[in-house]
Amino acid sequence: MVKIRKFKIEDEKKVVKVVRDALFGIFNAELGGLEDLENVEGNYVEKGGVFYVAEDGDNIVGTIAVKVDGSFPRLKRLYVNKDWRRQGIGKMLLDKIISFCEGKGYGKIMVSTTPEMKDAIRFYKKNGFSETDKANDAIFFERFLKK
Numbered sequence: 051m052v053k054i055r056k057f058k059i060e061d062e063k064k065v066v067k068v069v070r071d072a073l074f075g076i077f078n079a080e081l082g083g084l085e086d087l088e089n090v091e092g093n094y095v096e097k098g099g100v101f102y103v104a105e106d107g108d109n110i111v112g113t114i115a116v117k118v119d120g121s122f123p124r125l126k127r128l129y130v131n132k133d134w135r136r137q138g139i140g141k142m143l144l145d146k147i148i149s150f151c152e153g154k155g156y157g158k159i160m161v162s163t164t165p166e167m168k169d170a171i172r173f174y175k176k177n178g179f180s181e182t183d184k185a186n187d188a189i190f191f192e193r194f195l196k197k
Contacts, residue, residue, distance in 0.1 A: 052111065052139055054146045057090050057101040064110035065090070065103060072129040086126075090115075099123065100150050104130065104139045114143035116151060116159070123151050125161035128170070144177055152195050160192045 057065065066087050086093040094101045094115050104112030112130040116123040125147060130139045151159050161179065163170045164187055171189065175181075179191035 052104050052106045052134070052137075052142065054102050054104055054142055057094075057103055057115075059091070061103055061110055062087065062090065065113055068110055068113055068131055069127060069129050071131065086117075093117070094126075098154075100147070101127070102143060102146050104134075104143055106134065112139045112143050114147050116147055123154075123156050123159050125159055128161075128173075140173055141177065144173075148193075148195065156195055158192050158194045160190065162188045162190045164188060 066084060069084060069087065090101045094117055098118040099116040101115040102113070103110045109131075111134040112128075114128045115126040117126050118124070125144075128140065128143060130143075148159070160182075161174060163174070165171075174191045174193075177193070179193040181189060182192050183190040
């Protein structure tokens with residue numbers, strides 16, 4: 051049974067593996083840019099955000115975070131292990147983040163992705179996000195929230 055809970059420091063290696071494996075599956079290459087995961091508390095929580103994991107037994111099978119940039123939260127690190135996809139885990143993670151953001155009184159949440167991440171684009175559109183811009187191989191979305 052999958053449950054969503056807040057990140058704990060002992061989750062770090064498993065979280066990095068979920069993110070790295072997901073990115074490798076999309077881009078078929080090792081990618082850098084995972085430094086934010088070396089200090090989740092400092093990069094997310096201490097700055098007003100949050101980081102959640104989806105857990106199935108001893109396995110971390112998904113991740114999602116919110117980073118607060120200025121006055122709006124930015125959705126970050128939404129990944130689900132390929133063996134657990136299409137089971138509603140991404141939606142469970144997103145619902146938890148939306149609830150967190152609404153509880154903080156935010157009026158909208160933003161996210162960006164790349165054109166290669168076709169599943170992510172479909173997921174965001176299906177879940178109430180609207181495309182707002184495209185620039186430098188990035189696609190930007192926002193979703194208005196209940197206050």
